[in-house]
Amino acid sequence: MKKYIAFFRLRFSMGLQYRTAAFAGIITQFAWGSMEILMFRAFYQTAPNSFPMTFQSTCAYVWMQQAFLALFMAWMMENEIFDTIVSGNIAYELCRPIHIYDMWFARSLATRGAKAVLRCFPILLVAAFLPAPYGLMPPADPIAFGLFLLTLVTGLGVTVAFCMLIYMASFFAISPSGIRIVATSIVEFLSGATIPLPFFPDRLREVLELLPFASMQNVPLRIYSGDLTGAPMQRAIMIQFFWLFALIAMGKLLDAAAMKKITVQGG
């Protein structure tokens, strides 16, 4: 366990070095967030009664989404991992006395975590000072906030566990970019990154909430915005934990299969 924590710390502090990139990212995300809110405002003004969340919680959802974008965006995968698989440098990694799966898991957590830490505070700070309905409201109560943090971490775990499946799948394909782009665009839509899940038709939403994708950003963001409370919230958290363990188990299985079959080409 200790070595994976060391990996985590190494990658985390590496990630913190990219401050200029983070600054550019903050501006971009701020602009996207504003456009998103302007768009929701247009719909809200047209028909406030058909709005499934309150306008303020939608704004909170959008800002939180932008602030923690790096935690949940499935397309932010590590090119280096794909490169090691494609180029065969994986051989070096295999020589080390570590599990590939665990190491990459720790590494992905660290990269995403570092990116989010660098980016979230300025966005949260500015969003908190925006005028009333457009800004980020303070959390409803301390318990909800605690649950938000908890589900934020599990959501991150589910996202990384899902990405691990894609890394593992690329052991079986020569060029991983195809699998990657198809998988990520499906995740993006079904996880509520395009539009929040409450905006989907009800029937469809009920199905989607059972899938692993809804356990990523959907749960923590909706808990924060006060849209998910009570019994449905407890259920959502249970589903989150279920998927976290299920995806890791699947990833480990794939990992074992890949390690058996792996052939490194080239000398």
Added chain:
Amino acid sequence: MKLYGKYFAMHLKSLMEYKTSFFLTCIGQFLVSFNVFLGMYFMLRRFSTVQGFTYNEVLLCFGITLMEFSLAESVARGFDTFDSMIRQGEFDRVLVRPRNEILQVLGSRIEFSRIGRILQAVVMFVYGFSVSKVHWTFGKILAVVLMLIGGTVIFTGIFLVYAALCFFTIEGLEFINIFTDGAREYGKYPVSIYGKRMLQLCTFVIPYALIQYYPLLYLLDRGKPYYPLLPLAACLFFLPCFLLWKLGVKHYTSAGS
């Protein structure tokens, strides 16, 4: 132009060596912009209109914007990797050849996987047209053609600005994405829904509204008769972009080894 054709054929051949991956990437590209469509579809299913625009009208707007963007992208996405071209000093090689430098940069990378997105654009374009209840007249068809031309020019201009800024920063600037991908993403709705300020910004600073909102109003019989000519005015936007590029080329000092 002949040179561009050669670049085109060369890239196509090299790509066909990896067929499966190519098709998957195409499907992926298709899905990415399909997400945008689905998002819009679900929103309008719930609300039925947005600021006075119905689903069919928004769809027409989306189809045209996506088409404009895809046309520009298929020409000008070569600028996307321009920062690495500068960093690795490949641009030196471009400069010593007796050909237009823009053409060479564009030819250095042509992405056929964008076909997925172009396909998507064509589908949306056709679908948007078939469900729109527009009375087609000669003037309106002309308006659409001008919209496509103007849109391609503007988006190409922004790609050019992105590349030109690389001369000064050596690094690609992520925030330019707001003006390309962001415009594609949010251009699915007519610009006016984002509020009056946004409309002004998109009329006078970066003239998105001139290629999208105003001619669209004309198509829907709500606009003034001179609206279809506005995309031509939008083409003026290309001029400062081009000047910036020229300035960049002059400013350029090799970074490669």
